[in-house]
Amino acid sequence: MGNRPNGPITVALVNDYDVVVIGVANMFDQYRDRVVVAELDANEPVEDTVDIVLYDNFAQPESDHDELAVLVANPRAHRVVVYTWNFHPELVRNAQQQGAHGYLSKTLPARELVAALEDVHAGKTVVSDAPPRARSAVGLDWPGRSEGLSDRESEILALITQGNSNAEVAKLTYLSPNTVKSYIRTIYRKIGVGSRTQAVLWGIKHGFTPDHDRIEHWRGGP
Template sequence: MARPRPPVRVALVDGYDVVLTGLAHMFDQYRDRIVVCEIDANAELSDEIDIVMYDSFAQPESDQSELAKLVANPRAARVVVYTWNFHPALVDSALEQGVHGYLSKTLPARDLVAALETVHAGEQVVSEPPRAGTSTRALDWPGKSEGLSDRESEILALITQGKSNADVASLTYLSPNTVKSYIRNIYRKIGASSRTRAVLWGVAHGFTPDHHRIDHWLGGP
């Protein structure tokens, strides 16, 4: 009788507690196949990791040096990007940096688990680009309870980090007009009358990332 395969050991890398917790809970029914080994970078990591799963929520996706550092990290056998942004330039750049998977946040849990197992087996996996308007309904993100979509929350998180509209458009590969439309919807939903008010709301509602967690995996302190 064949011996059962051990579960894939996954480390989740993101600067937002609610995003990490929601992602970890996606694997609750698949604990025999996926083990989440790390969420908190403040704890010393002794396990070897099969896959580092980099959730790109409100991270500077155009800064591909981050992905290169993750790929070069000897503690991780493989690296996958977990994102809603499938702009061809981003996908091509990530693959050139050596990532082993580029996975969509619209994947249901069973398909996400299967994709991670395929990556662990040595194959490269790139999801089909999500259809326009498709949301990651199974996950949590800052502002979800206030009615913000995942993309609206990501844009608000970038604004809270001090990014201009031009910066947001560049980082998300959205047009300036699309960014302005998202921002108008954000203001309406959170009751903000100005950018300053929106930033203050963001700071008060968990939109400030914990960069220490990201730095930990990138070789920082």
């Protein structure tokens, strides 16, 4: 890893869901001497000038690069890093072509994530090794977690709640249609519903619709 910067890195966290970005922010709490969260943005543009924007693509349209392009073009964002568990080669390649400075795995422990962000801040392009399917790092959160949904199940339900068909979910997540169907069957069983309409209503009731919010000065940040 590269040399540590002289002061803490300032980071903006971006995703459509408050619970997701708050979970990431909590991961950094014990590393406040190295990473300071400036703001958390759910469907809001980055306003603070920050060293790094960490774009968590939970339930984002991963094959639609508009949001990533907007972040890269924002002069307040010195560097942009994608934070994901989806390492399909096309997604990694497209992110780099759009100007992302890092593509980091959500399975990284907090200490490794912080070190990777320091390397990005030092001028390196950092791409995590594609992990075997594993649990997300300790401390992360997502809608439906307290109801027993895994991170990936939660993402599938969020995309359904947003109105996507099975075919669209498969395209957006780079999963096969059969894999998507398997996830949906498991989700229905876990949340106790028998139809797509019931699943969408359950999702709306339990926080699966995107938020529109900005949280500034996270725990004393700039």
